[in-house]
Amino acid sequence: MSCKIKFLPSDKEIIVTEGTDLLSAAMMVGIQIYNSCGGEGVCGRCKVKIVKGEIFTDEKEKNDEYVLACRTVCKADMEVFVPEESRVERAEILIKGKEIYTPAEPTDITPAVFEEKFFKVSPLSTKLHLRLPKPSFDDTVADLERIFREIKKSETAGPVMQMGLANIKKLPSLLRAANFNITVTLGNRNGTMELVMVEPGDTSDKNFGIAVDIGTTTVVAYLVNLIPPPSGQKILSAKAMYNPQVSFGEDVITRIIHAGDLSGLDRLHHTVVDAINDLIISLIIENKISLNDVNCVVCAGNTTMIHLLLKVDPSNIRRSPYIPVANLFPVIRAAEAGIKINPRGLLSCLPCVSSYVGGDITAGVLASGMSNFSQLTLFIDLGTNGEVVLGNKDFLVCCSTSAGPCFEGGGLKCGIRAQTGAIENFGIIDDKISIKTIGNTLPRGICGAGIISIVAELFTKGIIDKSGDFVSGSSKHLKKTDEGYEFFITGNISITHADIKNFIHSKGAIFSGIEVLIKKMGIDFHQISRIIIAGGLGNALDIEKSIILGLLPDLPKEKFSFIGNGSITGCKMCLLSNSAMKKAEDIAQKMTYIDLSTDNEFMNSYTASLFLPHTNSDMFPSIKTRETAAKKKSAKQTQKNI
Amino acid sequence: MESAIIEKWPGRTYELTIGATKEEGGSRSKKVKLGGTSTLPFLFFEGTIPNPPAIAMEVWDVEPTDWPDVLKNEYGDVLTDPATWAKKCEEFGCDLICLRLKSADPDLKNSSADEITKTVKNVLSATTLPLIIVGCGNNEKDSSIIMSISEAAKGENCLLGVATKENYKTFTAAALSGGHSIIAETPLDINLEKQLNILITDMGFSSDRLVIHPSTGGLGYGFEYCYTIIERTRLAALSGDKMMSQPIITFVGQETWKAKECKSDETEKPEWGPLKERGVLWETTTSVGYIQAGSDIVVVNHPTTVKEIKNYIQKLMLK
Numbered sequence: 001m002s003c004k005i006k007f008l009p010s011d012k013e014i015i016v017t018e019g020t021d022l023l024s025a026a027m028m029v030g031i032q033i034y035n036s037c038g039g040e041g042v043c044g045r046c047k048v049k050i051v052k053g054e055i056f057t058d059e060k061e062k063n064d065e066y067v068l069a070c071r072t073v074c075k076a077d078m079e080v081f082v083p084e085e086s087r088v089e090r091a092e093i094l095i096k097g098k099e100i101y102t103p104a105e106p107t108d109i110t111p112a113v114f115e116e117k118f119f120k121v122s123p124l125s126t127k128l129h130l131r132l133p134k135p136s137f138d139d140t141v142a143d144l145e146r147i148f149r150e151i152k153k154s155e156t157a158g159p160v161m162q163m164g165l166a167n168i169k170k171l172p173s174l175l176r177a178a179n180f181n182i183t184v185t186l187g188n189r190n191g192t193m194e195l196v197m198v199e200p201g202d203t204s205d206k207n208f209g210i211a212v213d214i215g216t217t218t219v220v221a222y223l224v225n226l227i228p229p230p231s232g233q234k235i236l237s238a239k240a241m242y243n244p245q246v247s248f249g250e251d252v253i254t255r256i257i258h259a260g261d262l263s264g265l266d267r268l269h270h271t272v273v274d275a276i277n278d279l280i281i282s283l284i285i286e287n288k289i290s291l292n293d294v295n296c297v298v299c300a301g302n303t304t305m306i307h308l309l310l311k312v313d314p315s316n317i318r319r320s321p322y323i324p325v326a327n328l329f330p331v332i333r334a335a336e337a338g339i340k341i342n343p344r345g346l347l348s349c350l351p352c353v354s355s356y357v358g359g360d361i362t363a364g365v366l367a368s369g370m371s372n373f374s375q376l377t378l379f380i381d382l383g384t385n386g387e388v389v390l391g392n393k394d395f396l397v398c399c400s401t402s403a404g405p406c407f408e409g410g411g412l413k414c415g416i417r418a419q420t421g422a423i424e425n426f427g428i429i430d431d432k433i434s435i436k437t438i439g440n441t442l443p444r445g446i447c448g449a450g451i452i453s454i455v456a457e458l459f460t461k462g463i464i465d466k467s468g469d470f471v472s473g474s475s476k477h478l479k480k481t482d483e484g485y486e487f488f489i490t491g492n493i494s495i496t497h498a499d500i501k502n503f504i505h506s507k508g509a510i511f512s513g514i515e516v517l518i519k520k521m522g523i524d525f526h527q528i529s530r531i532i533i534a535g536g537l538g539n540a541l542d543i544e545k546s547i548i549l550g551l552l553p554d555l556p557k558e559k560f561s562f563i564g565n566g567s568i569t570g571c572k573m574c575l576l577s578n579s580a581m582k583k584a585e586d587i588a589q590k591m592t593y594i595d596l597s598t599d600n601e602f603m604n605s606y607t608a609s610l611f612l613p614h615t616n617s618d619m620f621p622s623i624k625t626r627e628t629a630a631k632k633k634s635a636k637q638t639q640k641n642i
Numbered sequence: 643m644e645s646a647i648i649e650k651w652p653g654r655t656y657e658l659t660i661g662a663t664k665e666e667g668g669s670r671s672k673k674v675k676l677g678g679t680s681t682l683p684f685l686f687f688e689g690t691i692p693n694p695p696a697i698a699m700e701v702w703d704v705e706p707t708d709w710p711d712v713l714k715n716e717y718g719d720v721l722t723d724p725a726t727w728a729k730k731c732e733e734f735g736c737d738l739i740c741l742r743l744k745s746a747d748p749d750l751k752n753s754s755a756d757e758i759t760k761t762v763k764n765v766l767s768a769t770t771l772p773l774i775i776v777g778c779g780n781n782e783k784d785s786s787i788i789m790s791i792s793e794a795a796k797g798e799n800c801l802l803g804v805a806t807k808e809n810y811k812t813f814t815a816a817a818l819s820g821g822h823s824i825i826a827e828t829p830l831d832i833n834l835e836k837q838l839n840i841l842i843t844d845m846g847f848s849s850d851r852l853v854i855h856p857s858t859g860g861l862g863y864g865f866e867y868c869y870t871i872i873e874r875t876r877l878a879a880l881s882g883d884k885m886m887s888q889p890i891i892t893f894v895g896q897e898t899w900k901a902k903e904c905k906s907d908e909t910e911k912p913e914w915g916p917l918k919e920r921g922v923l924w925e926t927t928t929s930v931g932y933i934q935a936g937s938d939i940v941v942v943n944h945p946t947t948v949k950e951i952k953n954y955i956q957k958l959m960l961k
Contacts, residue, residue, distance in 0.1 A: 466844065467807070467837060607833040615833045615840070616883075635846025638815055 003074045007031050008051060008081045022048060022069035022080055027267070032247040033086050039070040039258075046070050047086050053078025119577035121233065123226040124331075124348055125187050125196065125295035128154055129204040132180040143171045147184060147198070161192035164344070174200060185295055187346045188578050189331045196295065196344045206293040208236075209575045210280055210341065213360060213568035214272060214301030214309060216252055216384040217408040218417060218536055219243045220568050221279040223287060224575055226295070233576055236287050238568075239279050240536075242417065244271045245308070250405055251384060252304040256318045259308065269311040273338040276309075280341065294341040297334050298575040300350040300567045302358030302385060303327070309349070310337055322355040322595075327588065348581070350574060351588035356400040356595075361387045362588045363570025366580060368532040368563060371396060371587050375529035378514065380552070381566065382407040382448065382535030386510040389591070390517050390528075396591040397521060401513035406506040407448040407537045412499045414492075416445030418536055423450040423489065425542075426457050431475050433489060443490055448537025454495055455503055456545035458487065459612050466612045468500045507551040508609035513596065514553060515605050520594060525553045525619075534566030547623070550613030554620040649688050651880035654680040655887045655938075656850040657692065658823060660738065661772025662799035670798065671770035674737050676853070676938040677889035682876060683936045686961045694959050695933045697948055698738035698774055698941045699731040700895055703753070703761045704745040709943075710905045712918050716945050724761055725768035732769050734945040735952060738801075740774040741765050746787055747778035755790035762794040774891075774941070776803040776825070785812040792820030801825060803891075804855055807838055814845045825891055827855040830867055832874050832886070839885045852888040853939070860897030861928040868892070872935040892932040895943035898925040926950045933958070 001018045005025050014029040023046050026033050034045040041059070047066040057072040066083070130150045133139055141149060148160055175182065178200030185197040185207070204227065211222040220240040225232045245268055248258045259265040276297075284291055299309060303324050307314035310332075312325045334340075334347035350359030361381060370377035371393055379389040386403035389396055409415035409422065416422050421444030425436035437443050446454065458464045463474045470478055470485035477488045484497040518525060531552065533541055541562045546552040552560070563569065573580040596602040608615040613623050657678030662668025674696050681689030703724045706714075720727040728739050743758050745751040753761075762775065775791055777784030789812070792802065803825030805813035810826065817824045826842055828834040835856055843849045856875060859868045872890055879887035898904055903914065904921035914920060925947040929940045933955065942948060 465841060467841060604833070607831055608836075610833070611837050611840075615836050617840075635844075638818065638845040638847075 004077045005029075005074055006052075006077075006079045008079060010082070016074065018075055019073050022067075022072045022074065025074065026069060026080075026082070027247065031082060031087075032244055033069055033082060035070060035247060035249070041068055041071045044068060045086065047083060048072070049081040049083065051079040051081050119573065119580040119583070121228060121576065122188070122578040123207075123296070123576050124209060124298060124346060124574075124578070124581075125185055125207060125226060127183055127185050127204040127207045127227070127295075129183045129202045130181075132175070132182065134180050143175055144168060146175075147171075147182075147195070151184065151186070151195075159193065160186070160195050162189065162194040167195065167198055170198065174198060185342075185344075187296065187331075189346065194346075196346070197342070203293070205231075206289070207232075208284075208289060208294045209296045209298065210283070210294060211568055211571040211575045212276055212279070212297060212299045212301075213363075213565060213571055214276075214299055214305040215243060215360070215408070215536065215567070216302065216305065217243055217246065217250070217405050217410050219272070219275050219279065220536070220565060221276065221283060222568060222572055223280075223283040223289075223294075224572055226576065235572065237283055239283055240417075241275060241279060243305075244275050246410075247271075250410060251402070252302065253318055255308065256304060256314045259313070260315055265308070265311060265313060268308045270338070272305070272309055277338075277340045280339070291340065292342050294345060296346045296348070296575065297339055297341060298348045298350070298571050298581075300359040300363040300571040300574075302360055303352040303355050304358075306349050306352060306359060317355040324352065324355045327352040327354070328585065348574070350571060350581075351585050353398065353588050353591045354593040356385065357387055357398050357591065357593055359584075359588075360567035361389065361398065362584050362591075363568075363574070364534045364563075364566030365389055365396065365570070365587050365591075366573060366584050367566040367569035368534070370530070370532065371583075371590070376523070376527055377530045377532060378528050378553075379532045379534070379566075380510065380514065382510065382533060382537055382541075384408060384410070386506070386513060388510070388513045388517055390521060391591075396587065397517060397594060398591050399513050399517050399594045399596050401509040401596060403506045403509045404502065406451060406503050407535055409445065409447045409451075409537075411502055412446060412451065413496050414445045414494060415451070415499075416447060418447040418449065419444075421445070422447035423493070424453065424540065426450060426454045426489065428457055428461055428463075428475070431477070433477065435489060443493055445493060446489075446495065448535065449541055451495075451499070451503055452537075452545055452549065452551065453542055454489070455500060456542070456548045458495075458500075460548060463487065464500060464612075468497075468504045468612060470497060470500075504610055504612070507549055508606055511550055511552070511609045511614070512602060512605040515609070516596060516599060516602050517594065519601065525555060528553075528555065529559065531555065531560045532566075533560065533562045534564065536565045547620070548613060550609060550611070550620060550623075554613075554622050646687070649681075651680055651689060653880045653882040653884075653887060654678065654689075655876075655879050655889060656852075658850060658853065658889050660774070660799060660801050660823065662797060666799070667797040668799060669766065669770065670772050672772070673799075674772050680880070682880070683934055684958045691959070693938075694955050695937060696737040696939045697951060697955075698740040698939055699734060699736040699945075699948065700740045700742055700941060700943055701727045701731060701765065702742045702744050703758070704751060706744075709899055710917070710921065712904075712921055713899055713943055725764045728765045728769040728771075732771055734948050736942075736948050737771070738774055738939070739765065739769055739771050740776065740941045742776050742778075743787070743791070744778050746783050747780055748783055749780075750778070752783075755787045758787050759790050759794040762791055766795060766798060772800070773798060774801040774803065774825070774939075779804075781806060781808045785809045788813055788816040789819070792816040792822055795822065796820045799823070801853060801891075803827070803853075805838070805842065807834070807841075810838060810842050811845065814842050814847050817851070818845075818847060823851040823853060825853045825855050826888075827857065830857045830859075830864075830871055832856075832871055832878065835871075835875065836878075836883070836885045839888065843885070849884060849888070854886075854888045854890045855893070856890065858892045858894060858897050858932075860894075860901050861924055861931070862903065863897065863901060865928060865931060869931060869935045872932065872937060876936040889938035890936060891939040891941065892929075892937040893941045894925055894929045894932060895941055895947075898928060899943055922946045922950070926954075930954055 012029045046069040048069045059071045183203040187194045187196040207226040213220045223236045328351040331348045334345045352358045381387045384405045386401045389398040420439035427434045486494045486496045488494045543560045613620045655677040661670040661673040675693045678692045745753040800822045804827040856871045859865045
């Protein structure tokens with residue numbers, strides 16, 4: 001028997017077999033519902049309300065009008081209301097060039113400097129305008145060889161090694177119709193040159209590429225003009241959106257598990273490809289260009305994301321000894337992966353290092369330039385997976401820690417991505433709150449930079465103690481709710497006790513990763529010359545506050561720089577230069593991966609870092625001096641209470 | 643003579659005194675000093691160990707029904723009266739009395755703060771030994787009575803317990819007002835241990851008035867985990883970490899007498915030997931192990947255990 005389910009408020013209907021759970025039904029009809037446990041009934045985020053029809057749920061602790069979509073099945077026709085907090089909104093967010101990803105604090109490492117200095121202009125796809133000499137009895141070279149002969153004369157292109165039969169079949173009529181005035185598109189495929197496309201006339205000024213950063217939580221895309229400078233080699237615009245795979249679980253492990261389900265891999269693959277296609281479409285519409293002139297895509301993402309993008313089985317990534325199908329995927333046609341650009345356009349992915357260190361890190365390291373200098377540099381990516389890389393031009397070691405989505409605004413009661421309306425700065429003086437939001441609009445939630453700012457401020461003002469617990473009676477904004485203490489920033493935006501604990505676990509994971517890596521290499525924090533931080537957590541990462549919270553090591557502020565989303569920057573570099581891609585491959589190969597899950601030191605170091613700033617305050621000498629003042633205040637409070 | 647490398651430690655554990663004499667405003671006949679050591683346990687050739695480990699015996703304010711007969715029989719009819727029970731313990735030769743206010747437990751008698759105050763006063767007048775006073779183990783209840791306990795024993799310089807991450811604030815305030823020391827308890831983790839010590843001292847409590855309870859595991863029930871934690875704590879102290887330099891207490895008795903090895907009688911387990919000896923052996927061995935690890939106070943229940951470990955400590959303290 002089948003039943004009809006109507007989802008509100010979107011008013012979408014679907015007919016499913018009796019016994020289908022509501023979460024699956026919603027996904028089939030294209031409604032994204034939050035769920036971080038992969039439909040196991042654990043996370044409690046897929047709450048829906050049954051408006052019409054009988055409720056069949058195996059939920060044990062049902063105490064309100066809501067049911068969990070994954071635990072509720074249909075046995076007859078029904079109407080289901082999906083409340084706002086359960087919906088994953090696919091609203092894409094314009095990030096206007098690099099605005100959001102540029103820190104308010106200026107940094108010296110602008111990727112452009114690097115490209116000019118180290119990487120020659122050689123995009124993944126180039127276009128050459130050719131005026132072929134017309135055939136005559138004096139020049140009887142065949143059509144195809146005639147093109148090759150002309151290409152050889154150009155300095156930029158190497159010998160053409162590949163070409164599809166479809167293109168050759170088109171040649172006789174195309175050449176003659178165009179009066180031998182043509183443009184060829186050359187693609188750099190795995191070290192060889194492919195003649196991708198032949199077009200009539202001169203289209204060499206229309207060559208675009210897309211750089212995509214596929215994050216576990218966020219997908220960002222840049223539209224880049226690939227024609228040579230001065231007019232080309234520029235980012236035309238940038239767009240970002242949540243990775244809609246979030247509805248299949250917030251972390252990579254849950255998604256790998258989901259990929260193992262019947263047609264799960266298919267679903268995950270299509271979800272992310274749809275998202276990328278959406279981003280591309282909106283980029284080209286905005287810039288009034290044709291999809292046909294987009295000739296290549298370069299993607300960076302963690303190893304799991306790349307597997308899912310290419311619909312390659314990721315299951316061994318989570319099984320000991322954690323072997324991915326490939327770290328370095330060859331360049332393929334974008335259409336093979338379902339990405340809609342020019343049908344003959346190419347797709348290249350940045351090389352991964354291991355199952356848990358992906359191409360996003362390779363890209364970040366490339367963008368940071370750390371592997372070009374002899375200075376010892378620490379690279380920290382504050383993503384859902386926090387990766388830490390230590391090294392210089394001679395060596396690179398890295399590790400990966402599970403930081404959780406907190407730095408991207410995920411997993412918090414009022415967390416949002418770094419977007420307009422996100423609180424990014426917070427202050428409290430004499431119990432009076434001041435906030436700053438991205439775009440200076442009304443506050444909508446808290447982004448990664450905001451959570452750092454808030455927790456640091458609450459900590460320094462004594463509203464939370466060193467273990468992250470709220471100090472009762474310390475502020476009038478502190479209220480006791482069903483979920484324990486909650487600090488209200490505005491009437492409806494708050495930070496809960498659980499949020500703070502969540503943050504402390506995230507920062508602990510990052511710091512202990514750094515600590516273990518440093519110890520493993522037998523060096524001291526002070527030997528590090530530069531610290532480069534990447535991540536999409538907002539406009540500005542407050543270094544000082546990050547140190548106060550023990551997220552970053554206590555080193556002089558001038559050693560730090562924040563490069564925003566390093567993954568997309570590296571991606572763009574590879575799109576524009578084949579030698580950058582070569583460098584990325586070199587970085588990936590050179591990088592030594594240290595597995596923290598098998599490391600004895602890590603667990604100890606982790607529990608030690610679940611404190612503000614750290615259990616061993618000696619590691620944070622600059623905070624220690626401040627602390628004494630706070631301590632005196634606290635002691636006074638105790639005396640008063642007695 | 644064999645050659646040996648002498649380890650020089652930069653740190654030393656805090657020396658803590660429990661109990662106050664008449665001159666100091668209390669009514670104890672003697673005081674117990676703990677800690678102050680500058681080396682690993684009993685390595686006299688490397689440093690000084692000014693105070694031997696101390697032995698405490700438990701006195702409950704309610705009859706312990708769960709105790710096996712072999713243990714109960716040692717006490718006869720004093721188990722129903724904490725004052726006479728305390729006197730009996732003094733006779734058995736322990737250094738401290740550990741008064742356990744079990745009756746406050748909401749699942750047992752749910753005694754009020756007034757009743758508890760009376761018990762504390764009675765025990766204080768019945769014995770002149772220094773006192774360790776611990777609550778019933780229910781965080782909420784303990785928080786509500788600790789102030790009264792502290793007041794009742796004001797001036798006696800007791801050791802109050804047990805403060806946990808959940809209730810340390812009221813415990814610290816109570817100990818400060820009554821002039822007592824505190825036992826800080828954490829679940830088998832040196833980092834959590836240090837964190838709680840920091841939180842307590844941040845409230846203005848002196849770091850040399852704390853005693854660490856790293857959790858106690860009975861022999862065969864997690865003993866080796868605790869042993870390691872104690873060892874690591876002590877190594878941290880000797881390396882100069884002031885937030886881990888407090889004396890350590892272990893509650894051996896409470897872990898021993900609930901083990902099936904100390905309860906099952908001969909008809910059930912003939913191959914285990916006589917029950918009468920088993921429990922004492924179990925408690926003695928566990929205590930000796932913890933003393934070797936670095937425990938400064940062991941809290942036990944059986945009088946024979948007291949005799950045995952006293953003897954053992956004496957031998958270990960010979961230089």
